[in-house]
Amino acid sequence: MSSEYKLVEKEEVPNFHFPKEDVLISDDEKKVLKAQLERANTLGNTEHHKVKIYFEDAEGKKVVYTTIWGTTELYILLKKNVFIPIQRIVKLEI
Numbered sequence: 001m002s003s004e005y006k007l008v009e010k011e012e013v014p015n016f017h018f019p020k021e022d023v024l025i026s027d028d029e030k031k032v033l034k035a036q037l038e039r040a041n042t043l044g045n046t047e048h049h050k051v052k053i054y055f056e057d058a059e060g061k062k063v064v065y066t067t068i069w070g071t072t073e074l075y076i077l078l079k080k081n082v083f084i085p086i087q088r089i090v091k092l093e094i
Helices: 008-013 027-047
Strands: 006-008 048-055 060-067 073-079 081-086 087-093
Touching: 006 008, 008 081, 027 048, 027 087
Parallel strands: 006 060
Antiparallel strands: 048 060, 048 087, 073 081
16 A cells, blocks of 8 residues: 555645545544544654654645644644644554
């Protein structure tokens, strides 16, 4: 799966356009992602642990290696007020 994703820097993320549709279809996939996000958020805040975030924007599949500083119902927060919509995240590698 990793080879089809383009590695990007977190500073590039604000320039991406994110469609509204979910990239994950099944409820089971969404539950797994929610658990991964909670763990990554905890590790980011306590240990400044970086994770690989696999996501899709309007142009294709991308991956960013960074720390997750916060989560809301709709977004994850990276440094410098950079957000990624949760519905566009495919998976995390912690």
